[in-house]
Amino acid sequence: MPQVIAGNWKMNGLAAGAEALAGAVRSGADGLSCRLVLCPPFTLLAPVATVLAGSGIGLGGQDCHPEPAGAHTGDISAPMLADVGASHVILGHSERRQDHGESDALVRAKTAAALAAGLVPIVCVGESGAQRQAGAAEEVVGGQLGASLPDGFAGLIAYEPVWAIGTGLTPTAAEIAAMHDFLRNRLVGRFGVGGREIAILYGGSVKPANAGAILALDEVGGALVGGACLQAADFLAIAAAAR
Numbered sequence: 001m002p003q004v005i006a007g008n009w010k011m012n013g014l015a016a017g018a019e020a021l022a023g024a025v026r027s028g029a030d031g032l033s034c035r036l037v038l039c040p041p042f043t044l045l046a047p048v049a050t051v052l053a054g055s056g057i058g059l060g061g062q063d064c065h066p067e068p069a070g071a072h073t074g075d076i077s078a079p080m081l082a083d084v085g086a087s088h089v090i091l092g093h094s095e096r097r098q099d100h101g102e103s104d105a106l107v108r109a110k111t112a113a114a115l116a117a118g119l120v121p122i123v124c125v126g127e128s129g130a131q132r133q134a135g136a137a138e139e140v141v142g143g144q145l146g147a148s149l150p151d152g153f154a155g156l157i158a159y160e161p162v163w164a165i166g167t168g169l170t171p172t173a174a175e176i177a178a179m180h181d182f183l184r185n186r187l188v189g190r191f192g193v194g195g196r197e198i199a200i201l202y203g204g205s206v207k208p209a210n211a212g213a214i215l216a217l218d219e220v221g222g223a224l225v226g227g228a229c230l231q232a233a234d235f236l237a238i239a240a241a242a243r
């Protein structure tokens with residue numbers, strides 16, 4: 001299975017710059033062995049979809065509502081994402097969990113909605129620095145994983161230690177490998193053979209300088225990239241390190 005390199009643009013970008021960034025990624029993507037996914041903010045999904053049309057590069061939202069439609073001012077549903085051309089959606093990102101109080105139960109409902117709309121969910125889990133220092137990383141991340149995934153889940157997981165996001169800090173290769181092995185065992189325990197097909201991405205300060213070492217790890221199925229995805233050259237350099 002090719003690795004997946006997904007770029008989370010977060011709340012960044014206006015139309016002109018977005019088209020240029022997506023266009024530069026598209027131009028530089030020839031010959032890569034991995035699968036690319038760009039996740040711009042909602043306002044840029046349509047123009048980025050136009051730039052990416054026919055390229056094979058995936059398009060993702062950064063959130064969706066659990067309901068397909070209704071009186072939910074300011075929200076976007078999974079069918080709306082699919083309608084604008086999205087193939088993926090990031091769910092349960094730590095910034096959503098922190099800034100919007102998203103619970104595992106809500107992430108699970110959103111994930112079910114994404115699957116019903118035919119989207120590939122990218123479900124994020126990760127411990128805080130304090131939780132890791134307290135020796136509770138596996139307990140926290142295992143709990144999030146179990147409670148955030150609906151039965152019949154098929155999609156991607158992103159292991160994103162909260163303390164590594166946007167900080168320039170990363171776990172050691174051994175720590176990443178250990179957590180990915182732990183998550184793999186949990187997935188296989190719950191989903192049986194299907195659990196082997198769920199790729200586990202790593203996210204948290206992935207940069208061109210560290211991508212090779214992280215992406216070389218067996219259980220790392222790709223990367224969810226924040227800051228470094230806003231420069232096409234950096235994002236493509238990370239993608240070039242993928243298999």
Ligand code: PEP
Pocket residue numbers: 008160164165166167203204205206224225226227228
């Ligand atoms: C993220 O927020 O998903 C992320 C991984 O950010 P960064 O690469 O900037 O740490």
